[in-house]
Amino acid sequence: MNDGSNESRVLPDYAPEEAWARAADEADPLRGLRDEFHVPQRPDGSPAVYLCGNSLGLQPRGAAAAVTDELDDWSRLAVDAHFDGKHPWYSYHEPFREPLARLVGASPDEVVAMNGLTVNLHLMLASFFRPTAKRYKILMEECAFPSDTYAAKTQLQYHGFDPEGGVIAIGGAEGESAIATESFEQALERHADEIALVLLGGVNYFTGQVFDMQRIARAARERGCVVGLDLAHAVGNVELGLHDWDVDFAVWCHYKYLNAGPGAVAGCFVHERHARRTDLPRFGGWWGNDPGRRFRMHLEPRFEAQPGADGWQLSNPPILALAPLRASLDLFDRAGMQALRSKSKSLTGYLQYWIERAGDRRIEVRTPPEPAARGCQLSLRVLERPRELFDALTADGIVADYREPDVVRVAPVPLYNTFRDVRRFGRAVCDWAGHTEDREA
Ligand SMILES: *Cc1c(COP(=O)(O)O)cnc(C)c1O
Numbered sequence: 001m002n003d004g005s006n007e008s009r010v011l012p013d014y015a016p017e018e019a020w021a022r023a024a025d026e027a028d029p030l031r032g033l034r035d036e037f038h039v040p041q042r043p044d045g046s047p048a049v050y051l052c053g054n055s056l057g058l059q060p061r062g063a064a065a066a067v068t069d070e071l072d073d074w075s076r077l078a079v080d081a082h083f084d085g086k087h088p089w090y091s092y093h094e095p096f097r098e099p100l101a102r103l104v105g106a107s108p109d110e111v112v113a114m115n116g117l118t119v120n121l122h123l124m125l126a127s128f129f130r131p132t133a134k135r136y137k138i139l140m141e142e143c144a145f146p147s148d149t150y151a152a153k154t155q156l157q158y159h160g161f162d163p164e165g166g167v168i169a170i171g172g173a174e175g176e177s178a179i180a181t182e183s184f185e186q187a188l189e190r191h192a193d194e195i196a197l198v199l200l201g202g203v204n205y206f207t208g209q210v211f212d213m214q215r216i217a218r219a220a221r222e223r224g225c226v227v228g229l230d231l232a233h234a235v236g237n238v239e240l241g242l243h244d245w246d247v248d249f250a251v252w253c254h255y256k257y258l259n260a261g262p263g264a265v266a267g268c269f270v271h272e273r274h275a276r277r278t279d280l281p282r283f284g285g286w287w288g289n290d291p292g293r294r295f296r297m298h299l300e301p302r303f304e305a306q307p308g309a310d311g312w313q314l315s316n317p318p319i320l321a322l323a324p325l326r327a328s329l330d331l332f333d334r335a336g337m338q339a340l341r342s343k344s345k346s347l348t349g350y351l352q353y354w355i356e357r358a359g360d361r362r363i364e365v366r367t368p369p370e371p372a373a374r375g376c377q378l379s380l381r382v383l384e385r386p387r388e389l390f391d392a393l394t395a396d397g398i399v400a401d402y403r404e405p406d407v408v409r410v411a412p413v414p415l416y417n418t419f420r421d422v423r424r425f426g427r428a429v430c431d432w433a434g435h436t437e438d439r440e441a
């Protein structure tokens with residue numbers, strides 16, 4: 001990632017004492033944002049240490065009102081809420097463009113909120129995966145999210161290719177989980193004339209590694225490959241510059257770092273240079289059609305895509321599933337990605353500090369140590385009895401997640417997590433490791 005400029009702001013002087021963590025929280029310019037979220041409670045009523053925002057973000061307090069507004073308009077106005085509602089449903093998706101564009105580094109016409117992530121991925125592949133007999137392969141990272149792998153393989157099958165031979169998966173060097181940028185570049189050079197598409201998770205869900213999306217996209221485009229990104233673990237986590245990086249398309253979900261609720265409507269980016277292309281095949285639906293002619297269906301039955309990402313929409317948006325995103329994006333705009341990223345580096349650095357302090361040889365951090373090569377998440381590989389560590393954390397009121405066979409993923413999120421949260425996690429790991437000197441600190 002090209003965001004090394006903030007590195008000097010990572011707090012260098014971590015300390016284990018409660019007083020240190022408290023002072024760090026008090027000095028945090030984003031500290032007020034935690035109060036904008038519902039934090040789950042432990043049975044005794046105290047707040048849980050929620051370190052799972054990479055899987056499902058916490059509920060913004062504004063989410064309920066955002067949904068209630070729409071329920072009220074439905075009861076009050078019914079069909080007329082499409083045009084006369086507080087937030088007219090006919091154009092409901094439109095105000096999302098600007099804040100989403102800021103998050104992913106795009107212009108507003110390049111982004112749209114619609115469908116689910118995997119649905120969007122298939123829609124993008126329908127337009128941008130154009131395999132030929134010679135050039136049909138898909139380059140991916142090893143250990144990509146299952147849904148992405150299923151999408152890639154079933155698309156290959158759909159086009160009549162062997163799904164196994166059609167995917168080139170790039171892994172880390174022997175014994176390493178991190179994948180070097182050079183490995184992608186070398187594979188692109190070696191297989192240039194076979195690769196139709198590079199499909200990359202911007203941040204790998206399993207290891208938490210942030211790929212150098214800009215460099216990989218450049219190498220791919222230089223060789224005439226289409227570039228698509230899955231930003232499920234990247235959006236709201238790291239700074240992005242999709243337009244300038246010249247990627248062809250990207251998809252992401254809004255229920256992880258974006259806090260828009262389970263199964264929330266997803267996001268999609270299509271680069272401006274494809275905005276008005278009529279030669280691309282695509283699956284049409286009335287919401288992607290020129291809105292001026294959308295209601296004249298039987299009079300003007302020919303599908304005419306509106307320019308930009310909007311032209312890939314199919315259905316009218318599920319208003320109730322989109323409403324919470326409104327509340328969440330307001331908070332991102334209040335905070336700003338740069339400030340969030342800066343705090344995130346400090347928080348995750350503090351997490352790393354605690355794991356080193358626990359000094360347990362059974363725990364290996366699989367996420368790269370360089371702040372630019374990781375976001376919020378650290379993936380801990382636990383070499384012995386991994387489930388025991390996970391259960392100990394759970395018993396201590398700490399919410400993390402466990403991925404078979406031996407990985408515990410932990411993600412302090414700068415919008416709502418605190419240095420004290422990280423410290424509580426750190427002390428629980430130290431207890432498990434039998435390193436108890438911080439217990440009374
Ligand atoms: C979370 C995640 C998904 C989930 O897909 P849905 O269609 O939202 O269910 C897909 N890909 C990646 C990389 C993910 O992290």
